[in-house]
Amino acid sequence: MEEIHRLSDWKYLDKKQIGITCVAFSGGQPKGGVDLGPEYVLKAGLIEQLNEMNFKTVLTDNKIHDYKEFFPKSDEPIGIIKRPRTVGIVNKILADQVYQHAKLGRLALQIGGDHSMAIGTISGMARAVKERLNQDLKVIWIDAHADINTPQTTETGNLHGMPVSYLIGLTDEKIEGLDWIVPCLKPENLVYIGLRDVDKDEKQILKKYKIQAFSMHDIDRYGIGKILDMTIEHLSKGPYPNSPIHLSFDIDALDPTVAGSTGTPVRGGLTFREGHYICEALHDTGRLVGLDMVELNPAIGDCHEDTITIGCSLIRATFGESLL
Amino acid sequence: MEEIHRLSDWKYLDKKQIGITCVAFSGGQPKGGVDLGPEYVLKAGLIEQLNEMNFKTVLTDNKIHDYKEFFPKSDEPIGIIKRPRTVGIVNKILADQVYQHAKLGRLALQIGGDHSMAIGTISGMARAVKERLNQDLKVIWIDAHADINTPQTTETGNLHGMPVSYLIGLTDEKIEGLDWIVPCLKPENLVYIGLRDVDKDEKQILKKYKIQAFSMHDIDRYGIGKILDMTIEHLSKGPYPNSPIHLSFDIDALDPTVAGSTGTPVRGGLTFREGHYICEALHDTGRLVGLDMVELNPAIGDCHEDTITIGCSLIRATFGESLL
Amino acid sequence: MEEIHRLSDWKYLDKKQIGITCVAFSGGQPKGGVDLGPEYVLKAGLIEQLNEMNFKTVLTDNKIHDYKEFFPKSDEPIGIIKRPRTVGIVNKILADQVYQHAKLGRLALQIGGDHSMAIGTISGMARAVKERLNQDLKVIWIDAHADINTPQTTETGNLHGMPVSYLIGLTDEKIEGLDWIVPCLKPENLVYIGLRDVDKDEKQILKKYKIQAFSMHDIDRYGIGKILDMTIEHLSKGPYPNSPIHLSFDIDALDPTVAGSTGTPVRGGLTFREGHYICEALHDTGRLVGLDMVELNPAIGDCHEDTITIGCSLIRATFGESLL
Ligand SMILES: [Mn+2]
Ligand SMILES: [Mn+2]
Ligand SMILES: [Mn+2]
Ligand SMILES: [Mn+2]
Numbered sequence A, B, C: 001m002e003e004i005h006r007l008s009d010w011k012y013l014d015k016k017q018i019g020i021t022c023v024a025f026s027g028g029q030p031k032g033g034v035d036l037g038p039e040y041v042l043k044a045g046l047i048e049q050l051n052e053m054n055f056k057t058v059l060t061d062n063k064i065h066d067y068k069e070f071f072p073k074s075d076e077p078i079g080i081i082k083r084p085r086t087v088g089i090v091n092k093i094l095a096d097q098v099y100q101h102a103k104l105g106r107l108a109l110q111i112g113g114d115h116s117m118a119i120g121t122i123s124g125m126a127r128a129v130k131e132r133l134n135q136d137l138k139v140i141w142i143d144a145h146a147d148i149n150t151p152q153t154t155e156t157g158n159l160h161g162m163p164v165s166y167l168i169g170l171t172d173e174k175i176e177g178l179d180w181i182v183p184c185l186k187p188e189n190l191v192y193i194g195l196r197d198v199d200k201d202e203k204q205i206l207k208k209y210k211i212q213a214f215s216m217h218d219i220d221r222y223g224i225g226k227i228l229d230m231t232i233e234h235l236s237k238g239p240y241p242n243s244p245i246h247l248s249f250d251i252d253a254l255d256p257t258v259a260g261s262t263g264t265p266v267r268g269g270l271t272f273r274e275g276h277y278i279c280e281a282l283h284d285t286g287r288l289v290g291l292d293m294v295e296l297n298p299a300i301g302d303c304h305e306d307t308i309t310i311g312c313s314l315i316r317a318t319f320g321e322s323l324l
């Protein structure tokens, strides 16, 4: 498959290396088990699979991080927001870890862990892209949820439902632990795919900021092929039509019958094939620089092996595995 | 979600009210249990859900109707036709119930019950539309079956397989109990979606009357988005391109793996997403005036909760619940 | 349904007859049970079903063939190739059986059995087509796999992974038992649909010979409707735009959740509906002359009845059963 993984296919890859950061963190939401995601993905053989695809892999600190040594002694809610100092410090460290890989021209793969971790992954990646290329990072967010609540709109206080609002900078409120975050994502540089469980206030935010969002209804209307064409076209506007793209993939975008081991499943999701199509089509742009694979929770459901296997398969597809 | 349910979106709605008629009737076919449909749908919280969407709901006579007080003492088959006097009287009363709601400018929701009840729902709605607007009613029939057998072509004698032939007026034979029916649907004002189990004679009727029918083959060929475009285009011909539309949704249009609690399941049906897409797209026309949700049979299969939940969800989608 | 099965619809059918050859053979791969395919398909009532569609059926030698009387006494591997003499002699006899039906202008249906049998079915059909019409046979191969390994590239030595390479003539090596095969298929006359598990060397062969191959990725991109349009367009190039087509359908092209009783299932396959769409669309060309339905293995999985039922249903769709 050498020809499929030519270095020249990757516009922003200096060496054929992937920096992998394992984020065994569940503090952005209430359910245990999502911190087991990285361990199960590695046990399923992901690193060997990537090596077989001729990638050199560099595992951050050569271990799975639980970041517990950095947890604050106590972390009382601030207003409704739960564990702000814990989520904050983990993401601050994670941002640096991703930045270190990205500034060396490695692809950055982050395995979660709950989706609050995208605060760190995208902050770190955006910083590296700015330094290396003086460009803005573009982001594709695959999810059943928009994860764009603000501290003002959230009804649960779980930070895994708010990372996008922090990355865009929708709130001025400085909350202890989260005050280090510098907005790094412009609304026009973001595309959602797979939405089907979006809060009322989130819908209004999406409209107000004119964010490109493709719901399951849109996928049914146009087909996944056309949706990806529109996604890539949208992210090709502006002065740098080939600017780097970060893919943040919440496994709950898939239908629960396909990948049920996740904390907030919603019916009517992406099929196995649509999930893979997305990853394959984005790989083919050559513009990818980073990938988050998040919300895999092996403690939920009877067939977590399926969810883990699909997580690995989506990662391989993103890095170039193709059917033909 | 206020903005999604603006009164102005509904072309034929005077107040934001839904008149709900619960039809606990199974006489159009042989299996018990389909008369339990309305009870289960109400227990699942449908009325509360519609109220949350800012609809005022009016439950006909504030009860679930089984119409048993009107049943004839005996009802021997006439030729092959089973229970003609029972089906006839129930539908005659039902037609008046629907008419009463519709003439007041309410949306009319009928929860079944077997599909023979569409004789009544569409008769009542067509009468109201004629009075209020002097227009012909248009109908979209979502079903695995065409339900267009005549007393001459039916092999089973079950009237839930014949309502369309009565509504169009394909038979001159006057059968006791059914002789009150006045044809109210022109063949060109009807579109089928989802067909996959159509009798030989029914196929010839569809051809003879040039009825627009989209089978599952057509959905695979064009995709559900294009099918709805074509459906709406077809129902926009004639002097009133925005004329009112009644949606008659047989739950067996969905694939049995999605909604298995129904009397005559057929493989190869609509997906969860396609079912919802249809309802969402029709809502967006603003032209809907009535909805039948029929053939939910909680007595069949192991997971009737799924079928009931989907029934509720399709109803909400029809009345404006959207993903974004 | 008479009008659907008009003789005039079939461009190459002299009488409305189907010659059926039952190939109870499993020697092209290691798993027992695939030789039971024909028995189960017949028990499911296929012949009666075809008769109801007004076809006269002619069962070769009026029995299910296991060809054991022709098996060599011993059949040691040649290099890595397993059972070459057995696979060779069975296919040589099968080629004649198919030829006998085809030269009489019958449709030829072959029920397998493993996919190595396509060496025989397509050899026999191509010979008859050359004699009757002086045209080259065109082939559509529905499969999760490309089955185009050569004796040089195969890693398993199982001949059910190599029939296409023999039919095209990709190897000069003369292997005992297989040396009778005369290449009869030009690369430009072959289209694959459904591929998703293709070996590295096979990918290079497909590229080298510019073979038209639609993977599951392509089906997601374009939809099955457009894929069939492109398939038929491709097979309409050249001097005879309406030349005869042979359909070789490996049941493992379907998703394992749809048809799991097969020896080498692969996730992410065709849906029930897509499988039927393919058969219906090819029937509608009027150009079909033969059909292989292969790799049904009733000994695998808990619900072999489903796989057998679908096999029958795909056969009926190919011969003209339609939804409307
Ligand atoms: Mn999510
Ligand atoms: Mn998420
Ligand atoms: Mn039906
Ligand atoms: Mn019906």
Ligand SMILES: [Mn+2]
Binding pocket: C143, C144, C145, C250, C252, C253, C264, C295
């Ligand atoms: Mn195969």
Ligand SMILES: [Mn+2]
Binding pocket: C115, C143, C145, C147, C160, C250, C295
């Ligand atoms: Mn095969």
